[in-house]
Amino acid sequence: MSTIPAELRYAASHEWARQESDGTITVGISDHAQEALGDVVFIELPEVGKTLAAGQEAGVVESVKAASDIYAPVSGEVIAINEALADAPEQVNADAYAAWFFKIKPNDPAELDKLLDAEGYRAASED
Amino acid sequence: MGQRTPLYDLHVALGAKLVDFSGWDMPLHYGSQVDEHHQVRRDCGVFDVSHMTIIDLHGEQASQYLRHLLVGDVARLDTQGKALYSLMLNAQGGVVDDLILYRLEEGYRLVTNAATREKVLLWMATQAEGYAVKLQPRPELAILAIQGPHAREKVAQLVSPERAELIRALTPFQGLPEGCWFIARTGYTGEDGLEIILPADEVVSFMNELVGAGIGPVGLGARDTLRLEAGLNLYGQEMDESVSPLEANLEWTIAWEPLGRKFIGRQALEEELARGVTSRLVGLVLEERGVLRAHQVVRIAECGEGEITSGSYAPTLGKSIALARVPMATGDRAEVEIRGKWFPVRVVKPSFVRFGKALL
Numbered sequence: 001m002s003t004i005p006a007e008l009r010y011a012a013s014h015e016w017a018r019q020e021s022d023g024t025i026t027v028g029i030s031d032h033a034q035e036a037l038g039d040v041v042f043i044e045l046p047e048v049g050k051t052l053a054a055g056q057e058a059g060v061v062e063s064v065k066a067a068s069d070i071y072a073p074v075s076g077e078v079i080a081i082n083e084a085l086a087d088a089p090e091q092v093n094a095d096a097y098a099a100w101f102f103k104i105k106p107n108d109p110a111e112l113d114k115l116l117d118a119e120g121y122r123a124a125s126e127d
Numbered sequence: 128m129g130q131r132t133p134l135y136d137l138h139v140a141l142g143a144k145l146v147d148f149s150g151w152d153m154p155l156h157y158g159s160q161v162d163e164h165h166q167v168r169r170d171c172g173v174f175d176v177s178h179m180t181i182i183d184l185h186g187e188q189a190s191q192y193l194r195h196l197l198v199g200d201v202a203r204l205d206t207q208g209k210a211l212y213s214l215m216l217n218a219q220g221g222v223v224d225d226l227i228l229y230r231l232e233e234g235y236r237l238v239t240n241a242a243t244r245e246k247v248l249l250w251m252a253t254q255a256e257g258y259a260v261k262l263q264p265r266p267e268l269a270i271l272a273i274q275g276p277h278a279r280e281k282v283a284q285l286v287s288p289e290r291a292e293l294i295r296a297l298t299p300f301q302g303l304p305e306g307c308w309f310i311a312r313t314g315y316t317g318e319d320g321l322e323i324i325l326p327a328d329e330v331v332s333f334m335n336e337l338v339g340a341g342i343g344p345v346g347l348g349a350r351d352t353l354r355l356e357a358g359l360n361l362y363g364q365e366m367d368e369s370v371s372p373l374e375a376n377l378e379w380t381i382a383w384e385p386l387g388r389k390f391i392g393r394q395a396l397e398e399e400l401a402r403g404v405t406s407r408l409v410g411l412v413l414e415e416r417g418v419l420r421a422h423q424v425v426r427i428a429e430c431g432e433g434e435i436t437s438g439s440y441a442p443t444l445g446k447s448i449a450l451a452r453v454p455m456a457t458g459d460r461a462e463v464e465i466r467g468k469w470f471p472v473r474v475v476k477p478s479f480v481r482f483g484k485a486l487l
Contacts, residue, residue: 041161042440042447072467
């Protein structure tokens with residue numbers, strides 16, 4: 001059974017989003033996603049400064065098994081990326097909620113409320 | 128629900144992630160396929176390959192039949208126990224299947240792919256017409272592959288003295304019976320190791336003993352990255368009925384002599400040689416970050432295009448490698464398209480790792 005922390009919000013495409021105290025949103029992929037992908041070997045992150053629309057392709061996770069796109073859960077500007085993942089992509093398998101991918105400065109903080117809560121995501125990912 | 132090997136419940140108990148493989152519920156991995164890969168390269172691991180097809184051949188014309196059916200010549204297997212990797216072709220020279228053949232005291236044992244089971248049994252039966260040969264599929268037998276540098280030594284400690292002696296005495300590519308077991312020094316990983324064919328009702332307890340002795344279970348995921356690093360073809364990826372062995376790095380399997388042996392597909396291969404073979408199977412190495420995948424397009428400057436047949440991350444090398452079919456004149460550089468961008472790759476001999484060592 002994969003973990004789904006109650007304090008995070010989730011996209012149906014398996015990203016998690018966490019609102020930080022400064023209003024920015026940190027994004028990663030869920031435990032369920034890393035488990036389905038298997039051993040992660042390469043991660044392509046968006047460029048800092050890039051503006052993304054909610055649902056827009058933001059990068060790619062490659063596991064030994066397959067490549068999977070990652071999407072921006074909310075609209076906004078990419079203000080930071082987790083460069084440590086380039087050398088140690090297996091961190092995503094070790095702890096999917098510590099291994100963040102990028103941070104977004106959201107255009108509209110209310111967009112976060114459109115994402116699934118933990119209960120909703122659990123239901124969606126069990127389908 | 129797919130077909131299950133006798134080890135299905137044990138796979139579940141060992142925490143396997145099960146996937147469909149050609150209609151069989153098989154373990155993809157038991158936690159991490161990368162860890163399982165390293166375990167085979169550095170120590171040893173055990174694979175359930177009981178989904179593969181075992182066919183015994185008997186009858187006074189079994190040899191003549193196989194000399195007609197296969198590109199390799201069983202007349203060259205002069206003693207019991209010799210193994211042969213070979214192919215059966217269709218009349219157009221395409222590969223119907225690849226297989227391992229063992230010469231038994233009387234007759235032969237063939238191990239063919241799981242995915243091709245029905246097709247191959249039908250093909251072999253059709254071609255057997257007019258030969259005094261009996262084909263006997265052996266679904267009551269299971270197969271375990273124990274592979275890695277320590278595989279033989281560790282297995283020898285767990286079996287009877289007679290079996291241990293045989294395991295220590297086997298030379299590479301040799302397989303012999305011991306009681307109701309058949310023990311061969313063959314495999315599909317580029318490492319030393321064994322393939323043991325044994326009655327299905329003994330396989331669960333034996334696998335339990337292996338795992339208990341620290342020989343961890345390995346799934347199909349690592350089996351694929353191990354064989355890819357070793358540069359070994361997978362039927363359905365590197366070759367199929369539309370691909371000739373000359374385009375699949377398998378010319379070495381063909382016994383052209385004696386000239387009078389008219390194996391199925393020979394004429395088509397000779398015609399292909401006379402016309403000139405147009406493509407070949409090579410290895411690719413991606414030096415940048417990224418992962419090569421099957422069906423990505425390969426572009427070779429002033430030469431043409433090719434296609435990746437198998438690609439993955441290679442755990443032993445820490446980078447991505449692939450097998451690809453490219454135009455014959457391809458040099459040592461090419462480019463591969465990954466998600467709309469072109470990445471430079473090195474073109475190498477299709478063998479990347481052997482006995483734990485990188486060959487690049």
